[in-house]
Amino acid sequence: MARYLLRRLLIAIPSLLGISAVLFTVLALAPGDPFGELASNPNIPPAVRAALRTQFGLDDPVPLRYLRWLAAMLHGDWGFSFVSRVDVDTLILQRLPTTLFVIGSSQILALLVALPVGVIAATRPYSAFDQVANTLAFIGFSLPTFFTGLLFILLFSITLDWLPFVYRADISATGWQWYWEHVRQALMPVAVLGLFQGASWTRFVRSAVLDVIRLDYVTTARAKGLTERAVVIRHVVRNALIPVVTLVALSMPAVFGGAIVTEQIFRVPGIGSLLISSILANDTPVIMAVTFVFACLVILFNLIADILYGWLDPRIAYR
Amino acid sequence: MNERRLRSLIANVKAGRMSRRAFVHRMMALGLAAPLASQMLAHNGVAAAAAAAGLDGRPAGRGGGGALKLLWWQGPTLLNPHFAVGTKDQEASRIFYEPLAGWDSDGNLVPFLAAEIPDLENGGLARDGRSVTWKLKPGVQWHDGRPFTADDVVFTWEYAADPATATVTIGDYKDVKVDKTDPLTVRVRFSKPTPFWADAFVGSVGMILPRHLFEPFRGAKSREAPANLAPVGTGPYRFVAFNPGDIVKGELNASYHVADRPHFDTVELKGGGDAVSAARAVMQTGEYDYAWNMQVEDEILLRLEKGGKGRAQITPSGNIEHIQLNSTDPWTEIDGERASIKTKHPFFSDPAVRQAIGLLVDRTSVQDYIYGRTGVATANYLNNPERFRSKSRTFEFNVGKASALLEQAGWKRGPDGIRAKDGVRLKVVFQTSINAPRQKTQAIIKQACQKAGIEMELKAVTASVFFSSDVANPDIAAKFYCDMQMLTYNMTQPDPEVFMTTFTSWEAAGKENKWQGRNIPRWRNEEYDKAFLAAQGELDPVKRAALFIRMNDLVCGDNAVIPVVYRPRVQAVSNRLHADLSGWDNDLWNLRNWYRDP
Numbered sequence: 001m002a003r004y005l006l007r008r009l010l011i012a013i014p015s016l017l018g019i020s021a022v023l024f025t026v027l028a029l030a031p032g033d034p035f036g037e038l039a040s041n042p043n044i045p046p047a048v049r050a051a052l053r054t055q056f057g058l059d060d061p062v063p064l065r066y067l068r069w070l071a072a073m074l075h076g077d078w079g080f081s082f083v084s085r086v087d088v089d090t091l092i093l094q095r096l097p098t099t100l101f102v103i104g105s106s107q108i109l110a111l112l113v114a115l116p117v118g119v120i121a122a123t124r125p126y127s128a129f130d131q132v133a134n135t136l137a138f139i140g141f142s143l144p145t146f147f148t149g150l151l152f153i154l155l156f157s158i159t160l161d162w163l164p165f166v167y168r169a170d171i172s173a174t175g176w177q178w179y180w181e182h183v184r185q186a187l188m189p190v191a192v193l194g195l196f197q198g199a200s201w202t203r204f205v206r207s208a209v210l211d212v213i214r215l216d217y218v219t220t221a222r223a224k225g226l227t228e229r230a231v232v233i234r235h236v237v238r239n240a241l242i243p244v245v246t247l248v249a250l251s252m253p254a255v256f257g258g259a260i261v262t263e264q265i266f267r268v269p270g271i272g273s274l275l276i277s278s279i280l281a282n283d284t285p286v287i288m289a290v291t292f293v294f295a296c297l298v299i300l301f302n303l304i305a306d307i308l309y310g311w312l313d314p315r316i317a318y319r
Numbered sequence: 320m321n322e323r324r325l326r327s328l329i330a331n332v333k334a335g336r337m338s339r340r341a342f343v344h345r346m347m348a349l350g351l352a353a354p355l356a357s358q359m360l361a362h363n364g365v366a367a368a369a370a371a372a373g374l375d376g377r378p379a380g381r382g383g384g385g386a387l388k389l390l391w392w393q394g395p396t397l398l399n400p401h402f403a404v405g406t407k408d409q410e411a412s413r414i415f416y417e418p419l420a421g422w423d424s425d426g427n428l429v430p431f432l433a434a435e436i437p438d439l440e441n442g443g444l445a446r447d448g449r450s451v452t453w454k455l456k457p458g459v460q461w462h463d464g465r466p467f468t469a470d471d472v473v474f475t476w477e478y479a480a481d482p483a484t485a486t487v488t489i490g491d492y493k494d495v496k497v498d499k500t501d502p503l504t505v506r507v508r509f510s511k512p513t514p515f516w517a518d519a520f521v522g523s524v525g526m527i528l529p530r531h532l533f534e535p536f537r538g539a540k541s542r543e544a545p546a547n548l549a550p551v552g553t554g555p556y557r558f559v560a561f562n563p564g565d566i567v568k569g570e571l572n573a574s575y576h577v578a579d580r581p582h583f584d585t586v587e588l589k590g591g592g593d594a595v596s597a598a599r600a601v602m603q604t605g606e607y608d609y610a611w612n613m614q615v616e617d618e619i620l621l622r623l624e625k626g627g628k629g630r631a632q633i634t635p636s637g638n639i640e641h642i643q644l645n646s647t648d649p650w651t652e653i654d655g656e657r658a659s660i661k662t663k664h665p666f667f668s669d670p671a672v673r674q675a676i677g678l679l680v681d682r683t684s685v686q687d688y689i690y691g692r693t694g695v696a697t698a699n700y701l702n703n704p705e706r707f708r709s710k711s712r713t714f715e716f717n718v719g720k721a722s723a724l725l726e727q728a729g730w731k732r733g734p735d736g737i738r739a740k741d742g743v744r745l746k747v748v749f750q751t752s753i754n755a756p757r758q759k760t761q762a763i764i765k766q767a768c769q770k771a772g773i774e775m776e777l778k779a780v781t782a783s784v785f786f787s788s789d790v791a792n793p794d795i796a797a798k799f800y801c802d803m804q805m806l807t808y809n810m811t812q813p814d815p816e817v818f819m820t821t822f823t824s825w826e827a828a829g830k831e832n833k834w835q836g837r838n839i840p841r842w843r844n845e846e847y848d849k850a851f852l853a854a855q856g857e858l859d860p861v862k863r864a865a866l867f868i869r870m871n872d873l874v875c876g877d878n879a880v881i882p883v884v885y886r887p888r889v890q891a892v893s894n895r896l897h898a899d900l901s902g903w904d905n906d907l908w909n910l911r912n913w914y915r916d917p
Contacts, residue, residue, distance in 0.1 A: 031784045031792055038404065038487055045490045046835035049788065055485050083404055084396035084563040085542045094562055153596070158603055166390070166589060166600055166607065169565060267592040269394075269565035277394065277564050277591070281404070282783070 008306075012299050019295045023288060024069060028062040032282040034082040056082055069288065079285035081278070088289045091274060098169050099270035101182075102189055102263075103255045109194030110201055111248070117198075118205025119240075122213060123232055133202065140199025145192050149265040152188045163188055167268040189266045193259050197251070204247060208240040242312045249305040253297035377582065377897070377914045382571050384582035384915055387896075389907075390610040392597045394564035394590020399547040400526040401479050401486040406905065409523045410611065411567045411588055413907040415462070415552035418525030419453050419472070420517065422903035424634055426704035426813030428517055429909070432456055432467065432527060432553060434503075437516075448512030448858045453520065455503040459576045461529045462551045462558065469499040472520060474530035483538035488524045495519050514858050515814040522812070522904045527553070555581035555911040565590055575911070582914035595619060601891040602629035608915070609898060610891040611906055616756070617691025620889070627894070633692055634888040636902030637703045637810030637818065640694060642680065642749075642764075642803055642881040643840040644673055649748075649800045656830040657793075657800050660841050665743050667802065671728035672745070673878035676803070678721040679767040680881050682714055689756045689763075694884030701871040702885040703902065704813050709868045712875055714882075721771045730772075738772040750778035750794075751805040752785040760805065760883065790833055797834040799841070807886060813903040815867045816855065822874045823851050842879035 035052050038044045053059050057068070072079060078088040117137075121130040157165040164185050171181045212218065213236050221235045222228075263272040271290060278286035310316040378384070395411030396404070403409040419433040428436045434454040437443020443452050459467040478484055480492040496508040497519070507519055519525065529551050536544035550558050553576065556569035567588040571581060589607070597610035598620065605628040613620060613631060620631045648662035666672050682696035698714035701707050730738040730745060738745045747768065751757045758779055765775040778801065780794045785806075793800050810818040820826055824843035828836035847870055854866035874880060890906060892898050895916040899909040 031781075031787055031789050033787050033789060035404065044487055046788070046833075048487060048489050050835075051482060051489075052485055052487070080542065081396070081563075085402060085547060086397070086563055091563060094565075153599075157606075158599065161604065164606055165596070165604070166592070168589065169562065170560060170568070264592060265596070267589065269562060269591065273591055274564060280783075281396075 005303075005307075008303050012303070015299065016292075016296060020070065020073075020288075020292055021066060023291050023295070024066045025062060027284050027287055028065065030282075034058070034282045034284065069285075073292075078289050081283050081286050083278070083281045083283045083286075088285050091286060092271065092289060092293070095269060095271045095274050098167075098268060099272070100255065102167075102186055102268055102270060103193065103259060105186065106190045106193035106259075107197065107248075107251070107255060109190055110197035113195065113198035114201030114205050118202045119209050119232065119237060121202070122206045122209035122240075123228075123236075125210060130206075133206075137199040137202040140195055141203070143196070144261075145196050145259065146261045146265060148196065149188070149192045149262055152192060153265070156188060165266060167266045169269045189259075189262050189268055193262050201244070201247070205240070205244055208243050209236060212236050212240040242309065245308055245312060246305045249301050249308060250298075252301050253294055377912075378917065379579060381573075381575070381579050381581070382584050385584055387583040387586045387913065387915075388607045388609075389586065389588040390592075390597045390600055390607040391588055391590045392592050392594050392611070395561075395567055395588065396563045397547055398550045398558075398561055398567070399528075399544070400523070401475075401484075401488045401528070402541075402547065403487060403523075406523070407590070407611075409526075410905050410907050411561075412526060412550060412552075413523070413554070413905045414556050414567065414569050414586055414588065414910060415550040415554045415558050416526035416528070417552065417554050418522055418527060419455070419520040420522075420525070421908040422522050422813050422901055423899075423909075424901040424903070426706070426903050428521070430456070432459060444516065448509070448514060448516070448856075450506055450508045451516040452500070452504060452506045455505070456576060457503055459553050460574055461531075461553055462572060463529075463532075464574075465529065465531055467527075467529075467553055468502045469505045470502075471527055471530045472505045473497050473499050474534065475527045476519065478528060478533055478537055478541075481538055484541045486541075491518050491524045512856050512858060514854075514856070514860070514863055515812075515816050517814075518812070522908070556583075556586050559585075577911060580911040586910070598623050598631075598891045601893055602626050602631075605629070605893065608893040608896045613693075613889040613891050615889075616689075617693050620693075620891075621691070623891075629891055629893045631692065632890050632892045632898065632900060634890070634900045634902045635703050635705075636886065636888050637701070637813075637815070638807050638886045639697075639700055639702065639810070640805065640807045640883045640886055641700060642676075642805045642883060643799070644676065644879060644881070645799055645802050645804075646840055646842045646879065649802060654830070658798065658829075658841065660827050660829055660843070664802070666730075666740075666745055669728060669730075670878070671724050672730070675721040675724045675771065675773075676747075676768070677878045677881050678715060678717050678724070679771055679773070680714075680764055680883060681716040681767060682883055683716065684763055685760050686884055689759050690884050690886075692887075693889050694756075694886050697882050697885050698875060699871050699885075700875055700880055700882050701815055701819065701867060702882075703810070706864050707815050707867050707871075709871045709875075712872060716767070718767055718770045721767075725771065725773075732772050736772055737774045744774065745772065746774040746776070747803055748776045748778060748801040749803040749805070750780060750785075750801045752782040752796075753779045754782065757805060788835065795834070797828050797836075797839055799828070799839050804839075805883070811903075819851060819854075819867060819870050822847055822870070822879065824848050840879055842874065842877070844873060844877065844879075847873045 035049045038049050057065060069079065080087050081091060117133050121133040124130055153165045156163045165188065167185050167189065171178055173181050218231060218235055221231045260272040260276050263270045264276060275287065275290045391407055391410065393405065393407045395407045397408055398412050400409050400412035400416055403412065417431040420428045420430050420436060423429050430436055432455060434456045435441060437451050437453060439446065445451065455469060461467055476492050476497040479486045479488045482489065494510060498506055500506050520527065532546045532551055533544055548561055555572055555575050557572045559568040559570050561567050569586045571584050575581065594612065594614045598613050598615050600606045601608065601610045602623040603626040624630055644667045645658060645664050646667060647658045647660055648664050649658040651657065651662055653659040653661050686694055686696040698712040699709050725738055730740045733739050749761060751761060761777045765777055768775045784792055784794050785796050787795055788797065789795060796804060796806055808821065821837045822842055823838060826836040826838035827841045827843060828834045828839050850866050850870050854863050857863040857866060875882060888902050890900060896913065898913050900906055901908055
């Protein structure tokens with residue numbers, strides 16, 4: 001096990017290097033200029049822009065810039081944003097709590113919806129409940145989040161005027177009021193993301209449970225006279241969940257990465273909106289850092305999923 | 320223009336026989352160039368009567384206005400105005416910092432940290448145009464209680480002009496010398512007579528920084544200054560909190576240097592999202608009081624206004640959406656560059672073709688069906704401030720006349736209906752950036768051109784490429800590797816000098832200057848150059864305005880560019896909010912005077 005872990009971690013190093021090199025090259029070759037906005041201002045002479053580019057090392061050859069970035073990264077220096085001139089790690093840490101709160105709750109909501117609905121639907125296949133759940137799930141993951149987001153805003157903010165649609169990370173209220181305000185403003189983004197995710201997971205849980213529920217050992221369990229409840233929870237769900245756990249683990253990096261579209265619609269100051277505004281501003285150090293951390297998390301959670309898999313199903317051995 | 324008549328009017332005002340207001344009205348009626356008032360009068364020694372840009376009917380006293388909620392669909396990323404990459408950063412800084420003077424909507428100066436606006440009468444302006452002396456307002460305090468003095472002003476100049484600091488305002492400060500004559504007086508010296516003296520320390524580039532906080536962070540260490548993210552200014556609101564790209568918060572400055580100001584207890588600027596939903600939040604749900612830069616189709620704005628909570632406030636500015644006709648040949652490569660100034664365009668070199676294209680741009684339809692209130696059809700490149708607008712130019716849309724013109728000039732229709740002359744076919748490649756109104760405008764023009772026998776190929780380039788300065792990319796606007804292109808040039812100052820450098824021959828973009836020259840159409844005209852040089856040194860504002868009008872008429876008369884619409888600024892404002900906006904300064908330039916009806 002330890003050897004397996006070590007080997008996987010060692011393999012991760014070249015893949016991370018490869019990922020960072022590709023990311024950096026793509027970003028360096030992409031058109032655009034962090035100081036492009038200065039170009040449209042006639043009062044700023046082009047020389048100013050050129051001087052800024054030189055000062056921030058943008059005119060050096062790409063390989064040199066990459067090596068410089070890599071060396072700094074190894075020292076734990078993430079660089080600073082060209083646009084805000086703030087250290088990148090500060091920027092990311094500022095956005096992290098909101099992202100974790102909003103995306104985390106949406107994943108929890110998705111699980112809360114997907115697990116019971118999927119299991120119940122699978123235990124009564126082709127019943128009315130199953131049909132309704134299936135149809136809703138289908139609608140749920142067919143509708144893109146930007147569409148449901150706008151729909152929610154139109155309905156709950158504009159027509160009914162119940163919920164605010166501009167998310168504010170720092171609310172001045174205190175005590176219960178503070179919690180209440182946070183819940184109120186997070187309701188729509190969490191629902192949009194959670195229901196979308198939940199819909200596809202529902203389908204997944206249902207088919208996983210269906211696969212298991214017809215197996216002989218379940219019939220045996222029933223024949224032993226166990227209650228239906230015990231059969232489903234102890235025998236069916238536990239086994240059916242193995243692929244589901246993997247799927248959920250693999251979607252965990254998304255909690256960090258945020259949800260670009262939804263964050264933009266509701267103005268949630270999360271990592272997703274940081275990423276998109278940096279992309280629009282061609283702020284390479286920030287894009288680089290966010291995407292790189294994301295890549296690391298994907299690799300990490302892949303590893304965790306593999307380990308979890310073996311733990312849930314002892315037949316899988318590590319070699 | 321009748322210069323003698325003007326002079327006599329000015330003399331009347333001077334002698335008190337005529338009020339300033341009447342003078343302005345007479346000027347408008349004259350049609351020359353209207354509310355030049357302050358500058359013209361100031362130059363002739365009539366000091367402006369305390370130009371307090373106050374708004375009437377405001378509630379008395381300081382504070383009590385509750386929270387002011389502003390929505391910017393681009394979040395501010397830093398709060399040092401001298402590092403501002405876009406206006407969003409300048410705006411957020413402007414809540415806390417102030418310049419010596421700001422620009423009102425007519426392009427006149429209003430004092431902020433200055434005690435008065437320098438003019439010839441009060442001795443602030445030197446008669447030779449080589450220096451200007453600013454008297455500072457006494458008794459002004461920084462938010463931390465330290466006094467504001469001439470040292471801060473001098474320091475701001477040193478800071479911004481130092482190349483190692485890497486400010487974006489260096490261009491406004493590097494060519495002047497600033498010295499302190501006493502604790503409340505500074506003198507700005509120019510190397511040559513400078514008619515437009517109100518650049519350094521004025522408006523969006525002029526915000527004064529506190530010396531005691533920025534002194535240790537000059538030059539290479541500038542990035543480390545804590546005050547870059549936590550400003551200490553002199554403005555009406557004190558800094559409370561800032562999250563880059565997300566939110567800026569401020570609270571009332573109880574020791575603000577203007578009595579009874581400001582009105583609001585707190586101010587909050589939220590960033591992010593998109594323009595349409597920002598308009599919604601102000602005009603439909605009323606969640607916010609003010610939203611910046613409504614790049615939204617007028618149709619949507621009109622529909623949202625029916626919500627009754629807010630309105631679109633339109634402020635004139637000089638930004639001009641125009642079509643450039645290439646005067647060089649973009650299809651032949653000479654010395655490793657296309658569109659080299661050594662070449663001539665195959666058919667745009669014929670004035671008749673240029674004139675025909677001008678007749679084929681249906682500006683009225685573009686305004687009526689595409690831009691609405693957010694774009695005003697115009698025949699002029701230089702539209703605002705009004706004192707610089709040429710009254711002699713008109714535009715017309717006439718396909719028949721265009722066809723006749725081409726016919727006369729020898730461009731005959733071929734078998735395919737496309738006109739040609741001496742083997743040159745009128746086939747135009749017309750490019751612009753990807754942006755819905757621009758593609759619609761392109762389509763309108765293409766249709767008219769086809770009727771007149773000009774083949775037109777439309778091209779749309781992603782904005783991030785089109786406006787970039789990436790020398791390796793052939794699709795950038797600055798290279799202009801096609802026949803026609805449409806884009807907006809921004810006019811950020813009420814003085815057109817910088818704006819009009821666009822057509823000087825030494826600014827022609829090309830390989831030599833890495834396509835950084837501002838003259839992208841590469842139009843060169845000796846008369847224009849002469850007029851420009853004369854305007855640069857002309858100290859009499861009336862003559863200077865006439866020179867700029869002449870330049871506009873030269874470039875538009877020759878159809879080197881075809882102005883389409885000028886774009887006023889559009890902001891969404893709550894119906895209860897009174898916001899004093901200007902097209903020549905930041906939106907928040909006069910935030911201290913904003914108030915809300917109870």
